[in-house]
């Protein structure tokens with residue numbers, strides 16, 4: 001019988017997402033290269049540049065997975081700590097010998113003191129978080145004033161033709177490739193998980209409410225992906241949201 005692709009609600013999401021990434025960890029990197037047509041590492045390099053990461057910076061990589069973004073950040077000479085709640089993804093990162101530290105933790109409850117980091121980065125993890133406002137508030141807490149937040153995420157092209165071609169590729173071909181080479185349910189979840197993402201205006205509003213300013217967005221590859229950058233505002237107000245459930 002075919003496995004039905006599930007889009008879990010907030011109550012189940014953390015457990016379902018963690019189990020899914022633990023399952024796909026062994027083939028995660030290969031599938032990433034393949035389904036992004038080898039563009040994903042270039043996007044991560046641009047994110048590292050957008051975050052202005054350099055030697056001596058303290059960098060936290062949220063939802064670091066097998067460590068691709070952490071590795072590129074670490075190459076600059078920064079002190080990078082990758083955070084992920086899926087043990088098998090972190091095990092993959094550890095095996096690569098990347099010069100970084102790894103912490104198994106939920107991105108919504110970070111084990112760092114306030115104002116510890118110069119930059120918080122996150123690659124393709126935002127839509128997987130149960131509560132985006134909670135993760136943004138934690139990012140604001142651990143960043144010092146002027147610290148940079150840089151998020152890479154998937155996006156939807158605005159140009160009609162590109163949008164249609166992208167929809168066929170992302171919604172039909174990617175799940176089939178995933179089913180063939182890795183895990184059917186996980187790669188059916190991938191296009192569906194886009195519905196967890198707020199649109200650009202709402203994401204900007206959430207980022208600003210968490211205590212950031214100068215929010216900007218860079219479209220990549222005609223809008224197939226995006227880099228969102230913001231700067232931690234001065235001031236120590238606690239921007240933690242009252243409710244930790246994300247509207248979906």
Ligand SMILES: C[S@@+](CC[C@H](N)C(=O)[O-])C[C@H]1O[C@@H](n2cnc3c(N)ncnc32)[C@H](O)[C@@H]1O
Nearest residue numbers: 021063064065084085086089106107123125128
């Ligand atoms: C699509 S992968 C991205 C991995 C990596 N950043 C990359 O660029 O390939 C998303 C990662 O976020 C992690 N993740 C999702 N929700 C999380 C949470 N609440 N706390 C920590 N990690 C989380 C998953 O375990 C997974 O490894």
